[in-house]
Amino acid sequence: MSLLDLITGIAAFLFTLFIFSYLIGDNPLFRLAVYIFVGVSAGYVAAVAFRQVLWPDLLFPLLTGSVAQKALLVMPLILSALLLTKVSPRLTSLGMPAMALLVGVSAAVAVGGAVTGTLLPQAGATINLFDTHAAASVPQLAQMMFNGAWILAGVTTTLVYFHFGARTTRDGSARRFGFIEFLAFIGSIFLAITLGVLFAGVYSAALTALIDRFHFFGTLFGLH
């Protein structure tokens, strides 16, 4: 182990302890670790953005590029300058055109990708579960139908759960139609299972990270 690895290992160990100190409450060690992490991350991001984006894609072509390249970069340069005005409350309105461009383009790309990449393929996949031609045997067909039924029930009842249309009862409360209410109840079960799976996944990820940290400490101190 080199000295650099030792120093970085000790620093990593200390910062890990600082973060773990949050178990006993908010303390300066935890804040120190958080502030250093945020500062280093911001600085690193700024350096990456300048080194890998602004300089090679904007400034360098403006300085050394052809006239056509420079002409094409006029609009990005103006929009970038307008974005810089967002740092000033008085001039923040000048950055609105650049922000409008970003939001508009991003929203359009996201909607298009969601329709062509998620909505239509997922709907088609749910429908294709009942494709009997894909089944090679009867047991496989039964399995497909069973899986398809479960998935269809989960998708349908979950969508019904998000149907909040209701009518007012005599006592003034809003209540959905009985059949809709039943389907929504089934959908809520699927949602609960899904949220449980997500929570288990989050816990599993955190547990894996904890074990990795323990492994790091063991490697650092030769506990293995």
Next chain:
Amino acid sequence: MDTIKCPVCGEVNPADAEFCRNCLSRLEPLAGAVKGEDAPLQPGQLPTKRVTADLEPILPQWLREARETARQSASEEAADSSSNANNDKPVASSKPDLLAGLASQGKGEDHEAEEIPDWLVSLTGDVPVQKKKDEPYAGDAQRARWVELGGQEEGTSSNTADAQASSGTSVENTAPAWMAPQEPAPEKDELADWLSRANQFSAPAPAPLPPSDQPAESAASTPSTSTPSPASETPDWLNNLRSLRSSFETVPSSSEEQPALSQPDELPASASPQSAMVEPAEIPDWLKAFDQGSSATSTYSSDMPDWLKSIAPQSEASSKAEPPQTEVSPAPVSSETDELKSSVESTKTPDWLSSYGPANPQTPGSTPAFVDGSLENVNVEDLNASLQAPDWLSGSPSETTDQASDEAKPPAAAQTGEDIAPAALPSWVQAMRPVESALPSSIPQSSRDSLLEAGGPLAGLHGVLPVGMFRPTSKPKTYSMKLNATSDHQTQAALLEQVLAAETVPIPMKAPSVIMSQRVLRWVIAVVMFLVVGGILFSGTEIFGLPARIPNDQTEMAISTIEKIPVGAPVLVVFDYEPSLSGEMQTVAEPYLNRLLLLKHPRLTILSSSPTGSALAESFIAGPLAERSYKSGKQYIDLGYLPGGLAGIYDFARNPNAVMPLDVDGSPAWQAAPVQGITHFSDFASVILLTDSAETGRVWIEQAGPMRGTSSLVVISSSQAGPMLMPYFASGQINGLVNGLNDAAKVEQANGQAGLAGRYWDAYSVGLLLAAGLILLGGLWNIVPGIRTLGMEKDGS
């Protein structure tokens, strides 16, 4: 002897004096009872007629001197005229000329003549020298003088027409406008215009008469019919009345001196007594007009306003009651009027004219305008005075005629000029005095005595109305100060008070022991977790077996994808995870990438849509993949950070060479060995996405998935993102999914080489069981108190 002190100047005056003899101020307050001439007018009472000449004592000194001089000059002129002409009628030279004194000033220094307007100097009867050649102004000046004198010289003019005719310029000066048609248009000034309008109004009848054919007497008498009247200031009905009156008054004088045969046909009947002999059927139109005028006059009784109705009888009565007033009306006028009335009565009245007459002439109590003797009794002067015309304009021809005929009589002003009481007011001023009915009669004497104003701008004045005099006639309505609150209001108020009181009550804080217990519980759980997981990890136990491989699941499909990748093929590896989850991601991705590099030796192209992804990639290659000895620029190339989010991903999938032309070192990327032959996104044999976020995985699947062609897409994800990416594997949008430590352990099993996943497996499994046990224990801990609370409630019930 009782005296009274003037409140203004302090002069001692007799007790019965009403005005101060020094300053002419009123000695008694206005609010007090007034007496004598100052007594308030009663409703319907006519004000006392005053002649303007009576005001001479109060005129300024210069004006009085001017008037005196004018009177003297007028007397001299009258004497000269009487001596030159064969007219025995006296000239009414004694008539006061208010502006006659201006003659002396006009004759004085030149600079004074320049200051005084010519027209004003000419009013004195003495035409300025420099204005003698201005003939057009002479007529206007004469007319102005005639009007200023209240028409009193009219008689003089009419009676001395011959003398004026012989005196050269006097004819032109005294002749009306119709007698001097050759006169050039005079220059306009306000008074001259006004006088011209007055003459035009008052002289309609003599206009057709040629001056040459008309005898002197006729010419002299004709203007008498044009009694000057302020036509511009009086209503039409009053003008009609005056013209009618003048016609009646002019008839005798003209009939006496004017032959009937010499009277032109165009002359009105009122100017000729011969018209009375005309048959009714032959009544000309102009006589009908006269009838119409008379009938119109008779309609006064029905059309006149009430106040005028009330005036008419009074004037009649006053004329009867007051001999001096009756004497003013000349007797010849009445006799001639009777003749004219007889002729008028003999004329048949048209139906349309009779419709304007009184509804019931015989009705007692309604007096027609013209009845027998009415003209004898009606005092026209009183009627004029009742119309509140100024005195200097209300001089009637009858009075003028009377004064002219009676030259022996001295002018009234001359007679009474010295006898007029100080501060005598004209009648129109008297009419402005307060009426008795309008004066408050209930003012106590003490209040009147205390009405002397002691301070302020009105100090020293009597009769200042005190503020206290005007008291409200009714008491203002009083409102109760009690609040009319119903029981509901009181209930709501009490509720509001309770709410406000509840706001001030401090809310009891929860016992800190609970917080301490939670913190201790957190410490206990943390310690248990650290000890159990760390102990198992460092102990190296293998309590739990590795997960079994399931055919055709997402992990097996990912492993099979590697088998489909050609050796040395370009593979795009996307590092899109955060440093916080780098421990998990490296553990999960390490077996899969080792298998790929070991089996296929692909040329790696590293890309990241996160700024920190490039560093994590370098760390990953230098760490878990260090055994593969991959070198930058030879076996792999790092394109660095891809900006733009999903738009950048979409753009890179469309044209990777244009979007990322340089690598992370700034060198041209697409000329390096790892990316040789890559021009499109589909040229990559496989795309491996390392992500800890389901959102990032979805964006890559949505934006770049449709453009990858036949290349495979494998997602290596964290455990927290795996469940959300499973549908994309089920739909076939991704070819394989390595999700978390569980799938990593499967890959290691497929590799046949122990790795970090296998080493972490027992600790991972114990950690999962511990978490599940703690969750169940916490649930039971919450259930027990709930059951206990329910039991206590049942016992209590």
